[in-house]
Amino acid sequence: MAALWSRARQKTSDEVVVRALYEEHGRALLAYAQRLTGDRAAAEDIVQETLIRAWRNQEKLANGKGSVRGWLLTVARNIITDRIRARAARPPEVPETTTQVPEEHDLAETVVDSMVVMAALDRLSPDHRDVLMEIYFQGRTVSEAAEVLGIPAGTVKSRSHYALKQLRELYGADNPGGARLMVLKEAAA
Secondary structure (H helix, E strand, O other), X not given: XXXXXXXXXXXXXXXXXHHHHHHHHHHHHHHHHHHHHOOHHHHHHHHHHHHHHHHHOHHHHHOOOOOHHHHHHHHHHHHHHHHHHHHHHOXXXXXXXXXXXXXXXXXXXXXXXXXXXXXXXHOOOHHHHHHHHHHHHOOOOHHHHHHHHOOOHHHHHHHHHHHHHHHHHHOOOOOOOHHHHHHHHHHHO
């Protein structure tokens, strides 16, 4: 029974100490924490954590060295610093959104498009095919293609013009493969 009474008295005395600290220093602590964090809710959490640390370290407050408010403000600043460092040490959290459904890419269309384009290129003369390959598939400019192929830039322009004209004639809009051949045009863009 004596142990129960001792614990009840200790609990009451702890509550009195924390309540007295809050009544005397709570406003100053809250204002200080809110000024450092810019967030009222975070500042309230910091004041609560500061008072918990004061409760755990009552002997440091009672030893008479320095001011109690100075100790509390230092503890609050250290808590804020620890939170900032912890936030900087881990990557920011990205919230999940349930409205975005992951896209599934069907590669079948891409494969068919590639097959149509390659079949179309096979129907061109080697000179025309080489020019289109350099410009559209290698991504070279007219002058770069001319240098690689060893022909004048004007010839590159002429061959690409006639090659595309021939492809349009072979695979026009009324031809079933014509729509797929637009992939070549998109590659040029």
